[in-house]
Amino acid sequence: MISVEEALARILAEITPLNAMQVPLSEACGLVLAQDIVAQEDIPPFANSAMDGFALLSHDSQPQHGQPSRLRITGGVAAGYVADHAVEEGTTMRIMTGAPLPPGADSVIQVELTRSEGPDSEWVEILEAVPPGNNIRPAGEDMRRGQTVLRQGSEVGPWEIGVLATLGWPTIPVIQQPHVAILGTGDEVIDVDEPLRPGKIRNSNSYLLEAAVRQAGAVPHRLGVAHDTVESLREKFTEAVRYNLIITSGGVSVGDFDLVKNIMAEQGQINFWRINMRPGKPVAFGHIGGVPLLGLPGNPVSAAVTFELFGRPVIRKMMGHTRLVRPQVDVIVEDGVSDRAMRRHYVRARVEWRDGHFVAHTTGNQGSNIMTSLLNANALVIVPEGGVEVRPGDTAKAMMLDWPEE
Amino acid sequence: MISVEEALARILAEITPLNAMQVPLSEACGLVLAQDIVAQEDIPPFANSAMDGFALLSHDSQPQHGQPSRLRITGGVAAGYVADHAVEEGTTMRIMTGAPLPPGADSVIQVELTRSEGPDSEWVEILEAVPPGNNIRPAGEDMRRGQTVLRQGSEVGPWEIGVLATLGWPTIPVIQQPHVAILGTGDEVIDVDEPLRPGKIRNSNSYLLEAAVRQAGAVPHRLGVAHDTVESLREKFTEAVRYNLIITSGGVSVGDFDLVKNIMAEQGQINFWRINMRPGKPVAFGHIGGVPLLGLPGNPVSAAVTFELFGRPVIRKMMGHTRLVRPQVDVIVEDGVSDRAMRRHYVRARVEWRDGHFVAHTTGNQGSNIMTSLLNANALVIVPEGGVEVRPGDTAKAMMLDWPEE
Numbered sequence: 001m002i003s004v005e006e007a008l009a010r011i012l013a014e015i016t017p018l019n020a021m022q023v024p025l026s027e028a029c030g031l032v033l034a035q036d037i038v039a040q041e042d043i044p045p046f047a048n049s050a051m052d053g054f055a056l057l058s059h060d061s062q063p064q065h066g067q068p069s070r071l072r073i074t075g076g077v078a079a080g081y082v083a084d085h086a087v088e089e090g091t092t093m094r095i096m097t098g099a100p101l102p103p104g105a106d107s108v109i110q111v112e113l114t115r116s117e118g119p120d121s122e123w124v125e126i127l128e129a130v131p132p133g134n135n136i137r138p139a140g141e142d143m144r145r146g147q148t149v150l151r152q153g154s155e156v157g158p159w160e161i162g163v164l165a166t167l168g169w170p171t172i173p174v175i176q177q178p179h180v181a182i183l184g185t186g187d188e189v190i191d192v193d194e195p196l197r198p199g200k201i202r203n204s205n206s207y208l209l210e211a212a213v214r215q216a217g218a219v220p221h222r223l224g225v226a227h228d229t230v231e232s233l234r235e236k237f238t239e240a241v242r243y244n245l246i247i248t249s250g251g252v253s254v255g256d257f258d259l260v261k262n263i264m265a266e267q268g269q270i271n272f273w274r275i276n277m278r279p280g281k282p283v284a285f286g287h288i289g290g291v292p293l294l295g296l297p298g299n300p301v302s303a304a305v306t307f308e309l310f311g312r313p314v315i316r317k318m319m320g321h322t323r324l325v326r327p328q329v330d331v332i333v334e335d336g337v338s339d340r341a342m343r344r345h346y347v348r349a350r351v352e353w354r355d356g357h358f359v360a361h362t363t364g365n366q367g368s369n370i371m372t373s374l375l376n377a378n379a380l381v382i383v384p385e386g387g388v389e390v391r392p393g394d395t396a397k398a399m400m401l402d403w404p405e406e
Numbered sequence: 407m408i409s410v411e412e413a414l415a416r417i418l419a420e421i422t423p424l425n426a427m428q429v430p431l432s433e434a435c436g437l438v439l440a441q442d443i444v445a446q447e448d449i450p451p452f453a454n455s456a457m458d459g460f461a462l463l464s465h466d467s468q469p470q471h472g473q474p475s476r477l478r479i480t481g482g483v484a485a486g487y488v489a490d491h492a493v494e495e496g497t498t499m500r501i502m503t504g505a506p507l508p509p510g511a512d513s514v515i516q517v518e519l520t521r522s523e524g525p526d527s528e529w530v531e532i533l534e535a536v537p538p539g540n541n542i543r544p545a546g547e548d549m550r551r552g553q554t555v556l557r558q559g560s561e562v563g564p565w566e567i568g569v570l571a572t573l574g575w576p577t578i579p580v581i582q583q584p585h586v587a588i589l590g591t592g593d594e595v596i597d598v599d600e601p602l603r604p605g606k607i608r609n610s611n612s613y614l615l616e617a618a619v620r621q622a623g624a625v626p627h628r629l630g631v632a633h634d635t636v637e638s639l640r641e642k643f644t645e646a647v648r649y650n651l652i653i654t655s656g657g658v659s660v661g662d663f664d665l666v667k668n669i670m671a672e673q674g675q676i677n678f679w680r681i682n683m684r685p686g687k688p689v690a691f692g693h694i695g696g697v698p699l700l701g702l703p704g705n706p707v708s709a710a711v712t713f714e715l716f717g718r719p720v721i722r723k724m725m726g727h728t729r730l731v732r733p734q735v736d737v738i739v740e741d742g743v744s745d746r747a748m749r750r751h752y753v754r755a756r757v758e759w760r761d762g763h764f765v766a767h768t769t770g771n772q773g774s775n776i777m778t779s780l781l782n783a784n785a786l787v788i789v790p791e792g793g794v795e796v797r798p799g800d801t802a803k804a805m806m807l808d809w810p811e812e
Contacts, residue, residue: 025598026628029617043777045602050775080594080634082604098594098704100605142776150781157808158621159780162614162706166607166777170599188486188504192431193576196451198488199506201572208568211435215564222432228486298504300568316811323811329759353735369456370548371449371572374565375556402563403809405722405729 001276004309004344008325010271011285011310015292017320018176018244025164028156030217031174032320037150039167042140047101051135054114054124055105056092058132068125073116077102092124101136108135143167153322175320178218181240182209184225185233185250185260186298191225204371205249205296205303212307213247216315226260233263241289244318247311250298252284264288264295276385278343279368280306301368305346305380308401326399328382331360336392337383339366344385348377351398360398378402407682410715410750414731416677417691417716421698423726424582424650431570434562436623437580438726443556445573448546453507457541460520460530461489461511462498464538474531479522483508498530507542514541549573559728581726584624587646588615590631591639591656591666592704597631610777611655611702611709618713619653622721632666639669647695650724653717656704658690670694670701682791684749685774686712707774711752711786714807732805734788737766742798743789745772750791754783757804766804784808 002010020034049055055077060069076094077083083102087093093102101108109130116124143149149167150160156172164172183206190200192207206222213220221243226236240246251260252272261284264270270286270293280302284295294311296303313324329351337347349360360381363373379398383390390396408416426440455461461483466475482500483489489508493499499508507514515536522530549555555573556566562578570578589612596606598613612628619626627649632642646652657666658678667690670676676692676699686708690701700717702709719730735757743753755766766787769779785804789796796802 025613026616029620041602044607044775046604078594079592080605098607137775141773142778149778154782158614158617159710159783161617162610162710163777163781165598165610165613166706168598168600168602168608186485188484192571192574194574196447196574198452199486201450201504202574204568204571207431207571208564210432211564211567214435300572304565304568321811325812327759327809327812330762353733356736367547369450369543371569372548372555375569376560377565400809403733403806405727406731406733 001274004275004277007273007275007283008310008313011294011314012317012324014285014287015314015317018178018318020173021176022171023174024171025161025169028164028172028174029158029161031156031177033150033152033154033156034173034175034320035152036148037164037167037169039143039145039147039149041167042145043143043166044137044139044141047139048098048137049095049101049108049135050097050137051108051110052097053095053108053110053135054092054126055087055095055102055108056126057087057089057105058107058130058134060089060092061107061109061126061129063129068115068127070123070125073122073124106132110135153320155321178244178315178318179221180213180218180245180247180315181221181223181243182206182213183223183236183240183246183248185228185248186225187228189225189250204300205298208300208304209247209249209307212304212311213315216312217319218245218315228259230259230263233260237263237267237288241291243291245314246288246291246293247307248293248295249303252282252295252297264293268293270295276343277309278341278345281343283310299368300371301374304374308380308399309346326401328397328399329358330395331358331379331381331398333360333362333381333390333394333396334392335362336394337362337366337381337390340387340389341383342385342387345383347381347383348373349379349381349398350376351379351400352404358398360396378404407680410681410683413679413681413689414716414719417700417720418723418730420691420693421720421723424584424724426579427582428577429580431567431576431578434570434578434580435564435567437562437583439556439558439560439562440579440581440726441558442554443570443573443575445549445551445553445555447573448551449549449572450543450545450547453545454504454543455501455507455514455541456503456543457514457516458503459501459514459516459541460498461493461501461508461514462532463493463495463511464513464536464540466495466498467513467515467532467535469535474521474533476529476531479528479530512538516541559726561727584650584721584724585627586619586624586721587627587629587649587652588612588619589629589642589646589652589654591634591654592631593634595631595656610706611704614706614710615653615655615713618710618717619721622718623725624651624721634665636665636669639666643669643673643694647697649697651720652694652697652699653713654699654701655709658688658701658703670699674699676701682749683715684747684751687749689716705774706777707780710780714786714805715752732807734803734805735764736801737764737785737787737804739766739768739787739796739800739802740798741768742800743768743772743787743796746793746795747789748791748793751789753787753789754779755785755787755804756782757785757806758810764804766802784810
């Protein structure tokens with residue numbers, strides 16, 4: 001048996017990020033930048049007003065003989081427009097938030113510190129002296145031309161999309177999104193819309209993995225279930241090698257008929273491992289026709305957990321991410337973990353933040369055949385190898401899969 | 407001015423979940439169940455073996471005269487198949503993990519506790535006595551027919567998809583996914599692929615909100631930018647009312663030209679609020695043609711933050727979620743917050759879990775015009791109203807937007 005860490009390290013050593021491509025800005029969210037983003041312009045591109053008010057020469061705001069300065073209003077400038085003349089001594093222009101500062105002006109006074117006779121007034125009294133630069137956002141205050149704004153390898157989220165739009169990037173250089181073939185195996189597996197027949201179970205893994213692959217950021221392709229025949233397996237693998245990654249479920253455990261393993265070995269170079277974890281001991285990894293293949297156990301609970309531990313990091317590395325592993329936090333396990341395992345135990349649990357710390361409740365019977373242990377779980381509580389006991393109230397590490405709303 | 411909580415409560419009071427619909431299982435991930443899911447069958451549907459081994463009558467496993475019991479092998483049963491005859495006294499059948507228990511047998515002994523002459527052996531020695539039920543997973547152990555497995559209102563994630571597939575649900579009753587119209591306003595706004603001209607800024611809000619709406623679980627529809635004319639605004643609103651929700655940016659602050667506000671008021675019932683928060687004071691909410699409209703500020707930083715505080719909960723409520731608000735945790739603000747605000751301050755920050763607690767670093771200049779303050783942020787540190795000081799190392803609440811990988 002090898003450890004989870006060793007298996008993951010061996011797998012990731014064989015995975016390289018996919019190639020870069022340009023995608024439209026509105027499809028870039030969730031992808032990873034393939035190059036640094038350098039501002040090609042100053043942002044804001046022009047000095048503009050931070051307030052609604054009046055643009056003026058700051059020395060014109062000084063009181064005259066103890067009286068407020070009185071300036072003639074020569075026009076106005078709204079956001080999106082530029083002044084058609086300059087502000088000269090003794091004059092001022094109305095200005096809206098975001099509007100470009102008119103030539104001549106070096107300051108803006110907010111409307112609340114002025115007095116005029118309404119929107120048609122030709123004169124305004126300046127009630128307070130303001131320094132040069134007052135209420136002015138200089139060009140380049142946010143981003144300067146030539147500045148590296150985002151680094152290669154960083155993920156594009158909604159807020160980064162906003163910055164990229166501001167900088168005028170209609171297409172974005174990102175690492176390609178992996179396309180993942182999902183293949184079930186086993187004569188016992190029937191499709192979800194078929195009535196149960198004696199001895200059969202429905203194909204849950206393909207649907208579960210399809211959703212999990214999509215959530216990890218890749219594009220899933222469900223190829224159905226290969227029957228336990230040489231022809232069926234060869235046909236499915238021929239189809240699967242068109243994608244960037246193949247994920248199978250079933251056929252990799254010691255007790256399984258050797259057919260799947262034989263076909264995998266015939267078509268490529270695959271290692272079969274027993275991993276020191278529960279659920280999900282048997283996992284296969286290698287290449288078929290140059291395409292990485294990750295073979296997960298057929299048991300749905302094991303498939304779900306091993307996908308999180310191995311499949312998701314593989315997809316993230318292909319996408320160009322550098323941080324691959326789910327975050328871990330310390331949690332108080334309120335109900336403890338009653339069944340002790342010699343292998344490292346990934347216990348399905350619901351974790352919430354309460355009174356300054358994370359609190360976990362396990363999802364009941366943790367048998368690897370109990371699918372309901374997956375329901376409403378948002379974390380895997382990690383019980384170390386060696387039959388460690390976790391009593392109610394003990395603290396443990398938990399790998400967070402999702403963070404609940406409140 | 408009203409508080410964030412009051413504004414959110416008033417908005418949510420006007421929002422109802424959308425109607426239920428059936429979607430294919432593979433499109434249900436991320437949606438909310440519109441009804442309870444009741445198991446219509448036992449899962450597993452039949453008693454099956456938890457091990458590779460031999461199915462037998464448990465009393466046949468007792469040693470005979472101090473010698474291991476010796477049983478005749480009459481056949482085998484693999485996963486997906488049923489035995490074509492029963493196990494009788496003195497006989498046994500090979501059985502694979504997951505295969506149905508043959509009639510007659512009441513127990514399974516794992517292969518490691520037996521001795522035989524290989525796969526073609528006709529006889530096997532039973533090396534240990536096993537009780538009835540040994541290594542047998544009874545029918546219905548995971549889910550029982552009639553049991554409520556998932557509740558109305560719960561979110562369908564990848565693992566729930568797996569359970570629904572196992573139960574044979576090819577389509578799932580969920581609350582519809584909202585379609586959201588996204589509308590920019592302002593003559594200063596040009597599209598992302600246009601060269602900057604004097605006074606103009608690029609449309610970042612529509613792209614930012616498109617990605618944020620999609621990430622919140624809804625389907626965004628970018629309608630472009632309405633010009634500051636009655637005709638352009640009316641035309642855009644006529645298009646927007648085809649969707650479930652309208653989100654605008656710009657045109658709602660006190661200083662803005664009143665045109666947008668006038669057209670909104672002409673077409674429906676809209677309230678304009680000043681909210682005690684920074685960034686993002688002005689927000690509008692109401693209905694146009696029966697469709698809820700949320701009017702966000704035009705400033706991109708304000709639009710981004712107000713979407714998180716108001717837009718995302720609206721979308722979640724429409725989707726049928728009952729928990730609407732991002733989780734909050736306690737964080738140590740390593741660098742403190744230097745600029746003090748009388749309004750509640752939502753400070754953009756990067757939060758990580760380190761040595762048993764969350765640590766926040768702010769993203770630099772927190773001016774509402776500084777878009778780079780949005781970059782790489784995964785949290786909003788909440789500084790309470792009233793100019794509260796947050797010194798380096800102080801603890802504060804943070805609203806978590808995303809949880810970093812490690």
